[in-house]
Amino acid sequence: MANDIHVIRNVTTIVGYDENRQGHGYLSDGDVAYDANGFVHVGGRYDGVFAHETSGKDRILLPGFVNVHCHSGEEPISKGVFEDEGTAALWGNALYEYSNLIEISDSAVEASLTVMLGDLMRSGVTTLVDIAGPHDTWLLTLAKSGARAYVAPGFREAAWHVEDSRRLDLVWDKGRGREAFARALEVVDAARAHPSGRLGGIVAPSQVETCSAELLQAAAEAGRSRNVPITVHAAQTMAEHEELMRRTGLTAVQYLNELGVLGEDLIIGHCIFVDGHSWTRQRTDIDLDLLADRRATVAHCPVTFSRSGMVLQSLGRYRRRGVNVALGTDSYPFNMLEEMRQAMICARVAGRSVFDVGTADVFEAATLAGARALGRSDIGRIALGAKADFSIIDLKHAAMQPVYDPLRNLLHCAAERAIEAVYVDGREVVKGGRPVHLDYDGALAELQEAQDFAVRHLQANDPAGRASNVLARRSLPPM
């Protein structure tokens, strides 16, 4: 309908997109008009027809965030369980030994997804990439949430096994990997054909070390023949780095390049342990140039990794070398604004300088760099013709006061607390800080049951048979 246009009058600050500079800028006291197809007016006075009108006084309009890497699956269930744990002999990483211990039922997968979506959208995410095992109601729930979502059904040929908390072994089953690959492609195709028009698919070999060279190449080929992105975890831990060095003599980035997988359509989660990282034994520094030359994207998720003592060295350095670094949340708290703050702090600590990245750099990573990773020029920006994906921020919120530079207040202080509403395709998906289309509270209750179940089963899933209070110590002793 031509006249289903909504106009927001006199928005105090619009974070608009400047086509000439190809970057964001502040627009003051202007109107914004949009319909379900996108923005039809940004800044200045709108004199066209409209069906609805609201006031933008004391409001900021922000482009929706693009989260290029998150996991529904069992991640939300592990919240509060393993944050203080890790395998000492594997650089303190908890991934291999502890994530294997969490057992999850099909109904809990659904609750997990709902909570993740609610939390992400409340923090201003309008586009997300969910890397998870496929399940029956995945597309249905993603579509119901109102978000723009890419499914990335993971598949792999090897499983992780940690013996005696000291060594990472891979247990190969190529037949199962190939079956999972075929199933993943069906899900990717179903998402792309989904009638909502807001779903997409990504080909996602799970980890660089758990897939054979042949499978990685077949996955890239499947993505390229469909013109969809590819994503893989690579250079995410030192255990994986050492495994690849032993197997191929190459870093993950060099190996992906040699296989022909490294390209503009590849999103690498998390790409921390490149040859120039201080923890590696390499004394070269070529990986960042390879990433930049091939125009691959790094999915940077600082919260989860810095929680385990690992940090990308550094966001500013990657950016200055020309690498497209986008942001993801990986695991809980699934809060994009907290992720952005952590990205800034980690960069300044790892880069040993306040000048490593600025607020605008991190904001760019959470919006335009993510859009670039997904091959899209119609999201991550408030511009004519772009999708009407945006957040409304309450400038009068205590955490936003006093205000000199609104983005700084939002990233350094207020985070999602100041987000009033979030829209995707011009439709409200978060209102008053609550997801509109999801049973978020119901899912939270289910998640508690699922976590109780998982904790009861930790011991049975542990090859060493340790008790749950040994595997996941509480932070304080009982009194």
Ligand SMILES: [Zn+2]
């Ligand atoms: Zn991940």
